[in-house]
Amino acid sequence: DVKVTQSSRYLVKRTGEKVFLECVQDMDHENMFWYRQDPGLGLRLIYFSYDVKMKEKGDIPEGYSVSREKKERFSLILESASTNQTSMYLCASSGDGGGERFGPGTRLTVT
């Protein structure tokens, strides 16, 4: 069964901490995405990657960075976590012609 996995379902971090969210897909997809989802705001794209070591900013990249050293893994980094980054983070991947497959999400709380 093909899937997208995320390293944690729930995460609690303190303000100012560096936070790593990991996403792995086993479908050999070229494209990977990080979204955040907040009530009333829907899904907003943070960053995406269309190839190894390639990345592009989405709609809300401020305060985030990403890393894609291997095709199957896409990491989201919060350089210095802040309370306004408390959210549900969703990773997705897609291949040419196909749709997006999503991971289970990570609910991050920054206190």
Next chain:
Amino acid sequence: KQEVTQIPAALSVPEGENLVLNCSFTDSAIYNLQWFRQDPGKGLTSLLLIQSSQREQTSGRLNASLDKSSGRSTLYIAASQPGDSATYLCAVRDGGTYKYIFGTGTRLKVLA
């Protein structure tokens, strides 16, 4: 800039009803359109993917149609069940891009 709208925002129906969820988009030059289901606190589950050259896709009790010229897609759910209660989102991928633009979803409640 592509915009995706879903109406209604919320819907409550008795079990057994057939229902239609609507999705509209402003730019018809799309690559494909995808319908998702999301349960509370969970990730998105892909339901149906319609390529730009297709008119509809079916999976079980679900049927999705696409009319690019009018910028509309509908998701038809036959014989609704309480287990269908969830938020349904549509997303559009524009031609020439890898990104999907999401609607804000329709929250469906099917009453037993």
